[in-house]
Structures are given as structure tokens and as C-alpha cells.
Amino acid sequence: MRLNVAVIGGGSWGSTISKVIGENYANKRIEGNVTMWLYPETYNSVDLAELITTTRINSKYLPGIELPKNITVTSDIYSAVDGADVLVVAVPHEFLNKILQQIKNKVKSDAVAVILTKGLFFNGSGMELISSTIKKTLNIRACTLMGANIAGDVANSLFSECTLGYEDEEIKDTLLNLFDCKYFKVTPVKDSGAVEVCGTLKNVVAVACGIVSGHKEGANTLAAVIRNGLLEIVKFCDMFVQKSSTSEMIPRVFFESCGVADLIVTCTSGRNFKYSRMAAEKNIDISRIEEEEMNGQKLQGYSTIKDLKVFIEENKIEKEYPFLYAICLSASSDLSSKRILEVIQNRTE
Amino acid sequence: MRLNVAVIGGGSWGSTISKVIGENYANKRIEGNVTMWLYPETYNSVDLAELITTTRINSKYLPGIELPKNITVTSDIYSAVDGADVLVVAVPHEFLNKILQQIKNKVKSDAVAVILTKGLFFNGSGMELISSTIKKTLNIRACTLMGANIAGDVANSLFSECTLGYEDEEIKDTLLNLFDCKYFKVTPVKDSGAVEVCGTLKNVVAVACGIVSGHKEGANTLAAVIRNGLLEIVKFCDMFVQKSSTSEMIPRVFFESCGVADLIVTCTSGRNFKYSRMAAEKNIDISRIEEEEMNGQKLQGYSTIKDLKVFIEENKIEKEYPFLYAICLSASSDLSSKRILEVIQNRTE
Numbered sequence: 280m281r282l283n284v285a286v287i288g289g290g291s292w293g294s295t296i297s298k299v300i301g302e303n304y305a306n307k308r309i310e311g312n313v314t315m316w317l318y319p320e321t322y323n324s325v326d327l328a329e330l331i332t333t334t335r336i337n338s339k340y341l342p343g344i345e346l347p348k349n350i351t352v353t354s355d356i357y358s359a360v361d362g363a364d365v366l367v368v369a370v371p372h373e374f375l376n377k378i379l380q381q382i383k384n385k386v387k388s389d390a391v392a393v394i395l396t397k398g399l400f401f402n403g404s405g406m407e408l409i410s411s412t413i414k415k416t417l418n419i420r421a422c423t424l425m426g427a428n429i430a431g432d433v434a435n436s437l438f439s440e441c442t443l444g445y446e447d448e449e450i451k452d453t454l455l456n457l458f459d460c461k462y463f464k465v466t467p468v469k470d471s472g473a474v475e476v477c478g479t480l481k482n483v484v485a486v487a488c489g490i491v492s493g494h495k496e497g498a499n500t501l502a503a504v505i506r507n508g509l510l511e512i513v514k515f516c517d518m519f520v521q522k523s524s525t526s527e528m529i530p531r532v533f534f535e536s537c538g539v540a541d542l543i544v545t546c547t548s549g550r551n552f553k554y555s556r557m558a559a560e561k562n563i564d565i566s567r568i569e570e571e572e573m574n575g576q577k578l579q580g581y582s583t584i585k586d587l588k589v590f591i592e593e594n595k596i597e598k599e600y601p602f603l604y605a606i607c608l609s610a611s612s613d614l615s616s617k618r619i620l621e622v623i624q625n626r627t628e
Numbered sequence: 629m630r631l632n633v634a635v636i637g638g639g640s641w642g643s644t645i646s647k648v649i650g651e652n653y654a655n656k657r658i659e660g661n662v663t664m665w666l667y668p669e670t671y672n673s674v675d676l677a678e679l680i681t682t683t684r685i686n687s688k689y690l691p692g693i694e695l696p697k698n699i700t701v702t703s704d705i706y707s708a709v710d711g712a713d714v715l716v717v718a719v720p721h722e723f724l725n726k727i728l729q730q731i732k733n734k735v736k737s738d739a740v741a742v743i744l745t746k747g748l749f750f751n752g753s754g755m756e757l758i759s760s761t762i763k764k765t766l767n768i769r770a771c772t773l774m775g776a777n778i779a780g781d782v783a784n785s786l787f788s789e790c791t792l793g794y795e796d797e798e799i800k801d802t803l804l805n806l807f808d809c810k811y812f813k814v815t816p817v818k819d820s821g822a823v824e825v826c827g828t829l830k831n832v833v834a835v836a837c838g839i840v841s842g843h844k845e846g847a848n849t850l851a852a853v854i855r856n857g858l859l860e861i862v863k864f865c866d867m868f869v870q871k872s873s874t875s876e877m878i879p880r881v882f883f884e885s886c887g888v889a890d891l892i893v894t895c896t897s898g899r900n901f902k903y904s905r906m907a908a909e910k911n912i913d914i915s916r917i918e919e920e921e922m923n924g925q926k927l928q929g930y931s932t933i934k935d936l937k938v939f940i941e942e943n944k945i946e947k948e949y950p951f952l953y954a955i956c957l958s959a960s961s962d963l964s965s966k967r968i969l970e971v972i973q974n975r976t977e
Contacts, residue, residue: 427855432846438969439848440855464852464973497781498897499788502889503813506776506789510883528877534859539888540851547896548847620787624813 281310284457285359287378288369289317289331289352291430292395294341296367298434299463301347307456314351316359318374328354344434360386365393365457367424368413372398372579375409379416391450392421393443393458397478397579401586404593406519408475420447423471424458425478426536427544436462442537443467444474466535472520473530474537477512480603481545482580483587484508487606487619488546489555494616505546507623509539511602518599551580559614584610601626630659633806634708636727637718638666638680638701640779641744643690645716647783648812650696656805663700665708667723677703693783709735714742714806716773717762721747721928724758728765740799741770742792742807746827746928750935753942755868757824769796772820773807774827775885776893785811791886792816793823819881821869826861826886829952830894831929832936833857836955836968837895838904843965854895856972858888860951867948900929908963933959950975 286297297315304313320327322339331337331352335345346352353359360366360382370378375396392413400407410421426441433439441458443465445451451467459465468474487504513524513533523530532538546552554572558565565581588607591597597604605618635646646664653662669676671688680686680701684694695701702708709715709731719727724745741762749756759770775790782788790807792814794800800816808814817823836853862873862882872879881887895901903921907914914930937956940946946953954967 427848427851429847432848435846437846437849438852438973439846440852440972461973464975497784497786497788498778498893499776499781500786502776502892503787503789503885505892506883506885506889509888513883524877527880528873529880529883531876531878534855534862534878536852536855539858540855543851543854543892544847623789624787624810626813 280453280456282365282453282457283311283363284313284365284367285363286313286315286367286369287356287359288371288395289315289327289337289340290369290371291340291434292428293317293367293369294337294344294346295430295434296369296395296458297350298344298346299460300367300457301350303457303460304349305347306460309456311364312351313349314353314359314363316353316356319354326354328352341430341434356381357385363387364390365454366390367393367395368409369395372396372409373577373582376412379413383416386417386419388419390419391447391454392417392419393454394421394423394475395425397425397482398583399476399479401590403589406590408472408520410471410475420450421471422446422450422454423474423478424465425474425541427540429544429548433463438462439464440536440540441465442474442535444471444537445469446471468532468535468537470521470530470532473516473532476516476520477533477537477541479583480508480512480515481542482549482551483583483603483606484512484542485545485549485551486555486580486584486610489552490559490609490614491616491619492552493556493559493614496616496620500620501546503623504619505542507602507626508546509533509542511600514599515603551578554578555580555610555614559616562614565610565614581610629802629805631714631802631806632660632712633662633714633716634712635662635664635716635718636705636708637720637744638664638676638686638689639718639720640689640783641777642666642716642718643686643693643695644779644783645718645744645807646699647693647695648809649716649806650699652806652809653698654696655809658805660713661700662698663702663708663712665702665705668703675703677701690779690783705730706734712736713739714803715739716742716744718744721745722926722931725761728762732765735766735768737768739768740796740803741766741768742803743770743772743824744774746774746831747932748825748828750939752938755939757821757869759820759824769799770820771795771799771803772823772827773814774823774890776889778893778897782812787811788813789885789889790814791823791884793820793886794818795820815884817881817884817886819870819879822865822879822881823886825865825869826882826890828932829857829861829864830891831898831900832932832952832955833861833891834894834898834900835904835929835933835959838901839908839958839963840965840968841901842905842908842963845965845969849969850895852972853968854891856951856975857895858882858891860949863948864952900927903927904929904959904963908965911963914959914963930959
């Protein structure tokens with residue numbers, strides 16, 4: 280097999296997946312180039328791409344992890360995507376549109392995008408999956424790769440599962456071969472949209488868990504928050520992606536790693552959980568936490584919440600999603616757990 | 629409404645549920661007696677039932693929590709069940725049969741049992757739900773009450789959800805009224821058997837989480853263990869209770885508190901998890917942990933595992949339940965995480 284891969288994004292997750300792919304190229308004797316693109320930036324006054332090329336370590340975003348020698352690192356987006364058969368999209372959601380505009384018309388027409396980026400494009404009352412945006416902008420196929428994957432643990436080869444959401448049967452095996460390995464087990468599921476929605480809304484539920492935990496609620500309460508979050512994620516998929524569940528049965532995809540497992544990890548160990556808890560404990564705004572504790576990096580959960588709140592209000596679906604809406608209200612105002620728990624307490628369905 | 633309730637079992641969970649019921653009697657003006665029966669035993673040389681009657685505190689099993697005044701405490705099993713309309717069964721699994729034999733023919737014929745006890749009766753190649761045992765022995769109706777309910781948190785009125793598994797529509801509302809309150813939300817589900825199986829097998833999965841965590845695997849790995857455990861619990865219900873799931877869809881009951889939520893709590897905060905982790909870390913037998921750390925109390929997960937292992941072997945269903953069986957093997961021998969993770973890594977379905 281000959282395959283050129285471009286990983287778009289050299290943060291902790293982009294670097295980690297590059298490591299997985301690079302190792303698979305070596306171990307499975309796949310031929311072709313693996314290129315990791317990262318935004319031009321410096322670390323300790325040195326160009327980061329050059330530093331990684333020399334040291335094999337992404338000291339800024341994935342310190343202590345050696346990247347395989349067969350990965351080329353660059354900050355030139357055009358050379359990265361030139362001739363690529365697979366585009367692994369791992370940039371933060373807020374930078375995605377700009378990058379898609381840059382590489383438009385530069386990508387092979389039979390290439391396939393694999394989306395690692397979490398986020399939906401809310402635009403007032405409208406909503407679009409990232410896969411739809413990519414299909415429209417680049418005119419190529421797109422699928423998703425998401426699951427219970429704290430980057431540092433995968434980078435350290437601790438065992439993880441992952442879900443490949445696909446639509447196109449033809450490319451499934453090629454992609455499995457690219458990503459699957461002994462410590463990173465990939466399961467394919469023909470339901471790409473649900474995988475994307477899970478990946479995005481889990482961060483919203485994690486914010487709720489952080490708030491509730493910061494207010495010293497117990498383990499039972501946290502489990503109730505996760506469970507109620509899962510139920511509204513299912514409903515969201517029914518309404519905006521594809522109606523699949525019934526009052527008695529729920530699609531298997533929510534039992535995949537991208538569903539219940541990713542929720543568990545994100546809501547108990549993820550950044551959105553941890554920093555929301557800290558904000559609730561200290562009773563300070565999340566923007567202060569982002570500044571003081573995260574070097575100005577933004578939490579995905581809060582930017583999703585901002586857009587989701589407008590989306591729910593514009594579409595007048597507050598009653599359909601009382602739990603997600605309560606999270607939006609709490610996170611946007613006083614980080615109180617009251618509204619969130621009231622919804623669970625009063626639920627009648 | 630007039631209703632006599634006997635809570636059979638005065639451990640931490642029996643005491644906690646007595647508190648919930650007692651409060652509901654006072655707040656909802658339900659008439660009748662609430663009696664908590666506990667095994668005759670002493671605490672600091674004083675009869676425990678008398679001590680609780682005097683101090684309103686179960687200092688041995690639920691210290692620091694005041695029980696409502698309307699609860700009568702007794703060690704006389706016959707006076708406890710005499711005239712009871714509802715028997716709340718909260719004794720440990722290993723004592724259940726003996727107590728059922730004692731109260732046989734002493735119970736009102738239209739009484740209903742509510743099972744809080746976790747466990748299945750494995751008997752070599754045979755298996756019986758506790759509800760079936762109770763129905764057979766006492767000749768009364770039975771349903772189950774299980775969920776993400778760490779006792780101490782419920783006792784402290786921290787918000788929890790719970791699932792009432794019932795079969796008989798007629799008694800549902802009466803039981804909801806008895807248990808449901810502001811901090812303990814009970815959802816009815818007409819699938820009592822699945823609720824029971826979840827309550828029992830969650831402890832087996834929690835043992836696996838403890839072993840894997842004790843071997844310093846990461847959060848992603850733990851989520852994978854919980855997820856794979858859930859999938860085999862579903863399969864177990866399909867095979868031994870009622871075939872409900874398909875390759876695409878899974879019954880809603882597993883999304884109730886008794887399912888995914890209870891698994892999350894038990895596998896991250898429960899006793900079976902904590903002490904298994906300790907045993908794996910120290911590389912010592914679980915029986916030593918039970919002696920040294922638990923005053924000789926037994927972990928439910930391990931007694932279930934012992935019976936489940938025989939059950940799987942006698943029925944030759946090792947291949948149908950590779951994950952549960954790997955847990956049985958690991959827990960019965962070296963507490964190694966290798967077998968458990970190998971099953972997940974090699975899974976092809």
C-alpha cells in the first residue's frame with residue numbers, strides 16, 4: 280500500500296496521532312509520506328517545526344514524547360497537503376475555516392479527510408457538522424475519528440479505544456490500517472454524524488460535571504449528570520442528524536468509545552471538567568481560569584456552549600433540551616449547579 | 629394511604645433507605661409503620677438495635693446520620709415482617725436465603741418485595757434472579773430498586789437517581805411514592821430482570837477497573853474496561869433474561885441509572901474498585917485486603933466472580949463472554965491486567 284498522509288495540526292492530539300501513524304507506517308511497512316503541519320510559531324525563540332525536526336520532540340505541546348523518524352514536520356500548509364491521500368484534521372475548531380480556505384483547490388480530488396477536531400458550526404439558528412463543511416469546501420469525502428482518548432495517555436502507549444465514523448465502505452479498511460495498533464484499537468461505525476455530535480457535546484456535559492463537582496456534589500450526582508447529558512446527546516442526534524432511537528431502544532453507536540466511554544473520560548479527567556470545577560470552587564469567571572491557568576488557551580466546551588445557547592434560543596427548543604440549555608445558562612452566568620440539578624430533579628420523561 | 633414497610637437489613641444501605649422512607653412518611657403524610665430489622669449484634673458491648681432506638685444513629689454502619697423518629701428498629705424478624713405491605717430487602721446476598729426461610733409463611737400474601745440486594749444465585753450451571761427466588765420462596769410479587777447510589781452520599785441528601793424495575797403496573801405508583809423524593813429521584817422501568825443483572829455484574833466490572841487501575845493504566849483504558857463490561861452485561865441479559873438488543877440497537881434500560889450511571893460510580897468510586905486496586909498495587913490476595921482493611925467484610929464482586937466463573941465454565945460459554953471470563957480468571961489468580969486487556973485488544977465484533 281502506498282499512501283501519503285498529512286496531519287493538519289501539531290498540538291498534543293495532532294502530534295500524538297502522528298506518532299501512531301508513523302509507527303504504523305514502520306511496523307506495517309506502509310509506503311508514502313507522513314507529514315505533520317503546524318502553525319508557524321516559536322518555542323524558546325526557536326521555530327517549533329525546526330525544533331521538532333531536529334529533536335523529534337514537540338516540546339511545546341507534547342513534551343517528553345519522541346516522534347518517529349518517518350514523520351516530516353513543516354509549517355508550510357501547501358507542501359503538507361500536496362499529494363496527500365488522507366488529511367487528518369486536528370486543528371482547533373476556531374482555526375478550521377481559515378485553513379480550509381487556504382487549502383481549497385490544493386487537495387487531491389480523491390483524498391479523504393479524517394476529522395479529529397471537535398465542534399459543530401452553529402450559525403444562529405443553523406447548524407452544520409464539520410464533515411459537511413469539509414465536504415462542501417474541499418469537495419472530498421470525510422469521516423471522523425473520536426473516542427476516549429486523553430492525548431497524553433495515547434502518546435505514552437497506554438491502551439485506548441477509538442471509533443471511526445465513516446459513510447464510505449470503500450475507504451474503511453485503509454483508514455483502519457492507518458490508525459489501528461496494539462495500544463490504539465479503532466472500531467468502525469457507519470454513523471459518522473453521531474460520532475461528531477458526541478465529540479462536540481461531551482465537552483458541554485463535562486462543563487456541567489465540573490460545575491456540579493465544584494459545588495461539592497457527590498459521585499452519584501456526577502453520574503446522574505453524565506447520564507442525563509448522554510440522553511440529550513441522543514435526542515440531539517435524533518433531531519439534527521438522523522432519527523434512530525425510540526422510547527425503548529437507543530443506537531449502538533452511543534455504546535462505542537466515542538459515546539459513553541468518551542463521556543466518562545471527558546467528564547472525569549478532561550480539561551473542560553477540571554477547569555470548570557476550579558472556576559466553580561473559586562467562584563470566578565472561566566475567562567480568568569483560561570488566562571491564569573491555561574496561558575490564554577480556550578476551553579472548547581465554553582465556546583460550544585456560547586454558540587449552542589444561541590442555537591437553542593433561536594430555534595426555540597429550550598423545552599426539548601432543558602438539560603443542555605441549563606448548562607448553557609449556568610456556564611454563561613454564575614456557574615451555579617442549581618439550574619442543572621433542577622432539570623434532572625423535575626424530569627418526567 | 630396506609631402502608632406498613634419492613635426494611636430487612638440495617639447495614640449502610642438499609643439504614644439509608646430507611647431514612648429516605650421515614651422522611652417520605654413524614655413529608656407526604658403516609659400512614660403506617662416503618663420498621664427496620666437488623667441482625668442481632670452489639671456495638672461497643674451494646675445491642676445495636678437498642679442503641680439506634682435510643683440515639684437515632686446507626687453508629688456501626690452509618691455513623692453521623694440521624695434517622696427519622698418514625699422508624700422502629702428491631703432485631704426480631706417476625707415482628708418486623710408481621711403485617712408488612714412492602715418488604716425492602718437490603719441484606720447482603722449471602723444471608724438472603726436463610727432469612728427468606730425464616731420469614732416464609734409469615735408474610736402477607738399481597739405484600740410486595742423491593743430488592744436492594746445485589747447478586748444472582750449461581751448454582752453450577754444454573755442461574756436464578758433474586759426476584760425469582762423471592763417469588764418462589766415467599767410467593768409474593770417482587771421488583772428491584774437499583775442505581776448510582778453510594779449509600780453515604782444518599783444518606784447525606786446529595787442528589788442521586790435510582791431505577792425501579794417492576795413488572796406489575798398496579799404497584800408502581802405506590803412504590804414511587806414511597807421512595808422518590810427531592811434528593812432521591814426514582815424512575816420506573818418495566819424490565820426488572822435487566823436491572824438486577826446490571827446491579828450484580830457491575831461489581832465484576834468494578835473489580836476489573838480496580839485491577840487495571842492498580843497496574844497504572846490510564847483513564848482511557850478504564851473507560852474501555854467499563855464500556856466492554858457494559859456490552860457483555862447487555863449480552864448476558866439477552867441470553868439469560870430476555871433477548872432485547874440487536875446489532876444496531878440497545879434497550880433504553882441500560883441508559884437508566886441502574887445501567888451506565890451505576891457502572892460509572894461503582895467502577896470509579898465503589899468498594900470493589902478501591903480494594904481491588906489496592907490489592908493489585910500491593911500485589912496481595914484480595915482476602916488479605918478483606919481481613920486487613922475491611923474488618924473481615926467480604927467484597928460482593930469477588931463472591932460473584934467465584935460463582936460466575938463456575939457458571940461460565942459449566943455452560944461452556946467462555947467464548948460468548950471472553951471479557952467477563954477474563955475478569956474471573958484474573959481476579960481468581962494473580963490480579964494481572966494482561967488477560968483483561970488482551971480481550972479488548974483482540975475483540976473483533
